[in-house]
Amino acid sequence: MRCSSAILLFALSAAPALACTTAGTGAKCVSVGEGLRSGGAGHWQRAPIITTPPPLEVGAYLDGSDFNALVGTAYLGLPPARDGWVYVRHDDRIYRVDFRTREVLALVRE
Secondary structure (H helix, E strand, O other), X not given: OHHHHHHHHHHHHHHHHHOOOOHHHOOOXXXXXXXXXXXXXXXXXXXXXXXXXXXXXXXXXXXXXXXXXOOOHHHHOOOOOOOXXXXXXXXXXXXXXXXXXXXXXXXXXX
């Protein structure tokens, strides 16, 4: 009985080294304990801080590439555009903008 216990204990102690399935490929086998001791685990990383740019000032001018004119504004609960101005979405805000000059007339929705 002692002999079979010793053989069983020896076989179980060698099992982790033999359990590495990548040993034949030349890849390194790492146990959980080795990974923690080497400093490869437990690093904290910071998420990037996303900031929204400040709203455009009344009187600022938009160039032709940095805004989207809105159509179907009744769906958004806005009155229809008139008198030469349109609604524009810029940086997730809605502005009233002169259609011809692209001057910001008002911030409509934050």
